[in-house]
Amino acid sequence: MDERGALALLDAELEAVGDDAAVIDGLVVTTDMLHDRTDFPEGTTRYTAGWRSVAASLSDVAAMGAEATAAVAAYAAPAFDRTELLAFVRGASDVCEAVDAEYVGGDLDEHQEFTVATTAIGRTGADGDGADPVPVPRSGARPGDRVCVTGTLGRSAAALELFERATDADADADAGDSSAAELRDRANDLFRFEPRVAAGRALAPHATAMMDSSDGLARSLHQLSEASDCGFAIDGGRVPIDDAVRDVADDEAAALELATTFGEDFELVATVPEDELAAVREAADVPVTEIGTVLEGEDGITLDGEPLADEGYTHG
């Protein structure tokens, strides 16, 4: 059984399991585990690891259209190095501060492999004035709605390429130390994404369906399609490809491929009625780009008229 099969099994077992996060009593709860071998490439700083792992859970809160309240992390490593631990906590705290949440600590554990488990908690409008139609489900997309994404796609794909080049530069005696260090700095910058909590709040009153793009745009569209029983027509020319992707991709086609399938970007993918797009754009703190249209289910999912395969990142 692979991870997707196991997740489907869990969904069937647990009533309260939501879309990107579980919802209970007006609270949104989501947890993630990340570890060295699959999630933190060589060169990832502990500050970046703290930021990114907590951000991954905060992104699930954002995808529900909820406010972020707090996050915790369990930090496991072969040994506890003071500098590394403090850097991790600073990264975790800083990303919480960036989305008006509080980092409230966690647990420590000795483990052979550096492993982080994070949990983020948010609040829906359910126990407030009830005005916001949150949490936003994955299942409400209607034919005619516009497909939008926040920010840009491909940052993590570009970061991984730069981490790899840094490792290659280390091995290459002629490249010099500064080259590898600069590549790693740039990769770490790209790896520290800002969870789209504010954008999620801006989208929540308008979006008919929403999720984050952690598995890649293509896979996210397939998941929305399944939940909403709809199709999508995506315009590749409108996909907001991050400039960093163009720096590492051979050509525009390769850049679009990375931006649509690589994933791990944690942008929001949402469907919005066309006449509400302007209101969303005005309320959001980041660009919200229209990239396509919701179709009937039988129309399938296309990118520039060609079928878009359900390919993307499978979380290890």
Place this chain on the structure above:
Amino acid sequence: MDERGALALLDAELEAVGDDAAVIDGLVVTTDMLHDRTDFPEGTTRYTAGWRSVAASLSDVAAMGAEATAAVAAYAAPAFDRTELLAFVRGASDVCEAVDAEYVGGDLDEHQEFTVATTAIGRTGADGDGADPVPVPRSGARPGDRVCVTGTLGRSAAALELFERATDADADADAGDSSAAELRDRANDLFRFEPRVAAGRALAPHATAMMDSSDGLARSLHQLSEASDCGFAIDGGRVPIDDAVRDVADDEAAALELATTFGEDFELVATVPEDELAAVREAADVPVTEIGTVLEGEDGITLDGEPLADEGYTHG
């Protein structure tokens, strides 16, 4: 830096870090990571692992005197076996049900070593009618208060011994399969403790200080002593030793030693004014045993008149 040093460092860094759990906006949040090598002895079923790992976090909610709302778990293993995963989820769900909380799922991750990270969320009385003096801190014990523990101590110590005997029985050709299986069943039963959420709620209006005994009674007393600047005089004859400990210990002294220092029992240790003991006992759903008295700080911590060392379980 060992784990205790690292935890002290984190406490100094993070303002919102509470005692057994962090408290924010009327919510109690706590997270724990457990893994195969240190926390799940050979013979621990996945059902027990699901129960116990979620219970460990729920115990921290109990130790704050809060209601338990929900729990999540990130489950990481080398492969996802359907039967094992479902057993884990049933264990996690069942322990949540036992304390009126909801198990709302979590994350899956491939990992070389079976690893579980759990987070539990509770609510204090802060956003209710404000009548309950919760969360109960570790710092309020006053000389003259009585020291109480819920339930019995030493179950986990006994369980570990039985798990080891089961492994030995497997190696011993004469012992037969049924012997090892029976030992493991008994050990698993002992390992699935009930988090003292209801008892914590009963203690909360009365307790001046409270924590759980996850590091052992001795270490818990030292932590309460440090937080409350007090001493303790404990009567060894009153310590509620679980019958299972007597089954595995050589004599009464060895049983008392295991019950006071082994830890991993997750009972509550609380200090209560003498004239409120009766009210606590009436309200609690489990026995609350008086085992000693709170002294001035300079009196130190004694067991039957002898200094009680700060020895116990250090979570791996």
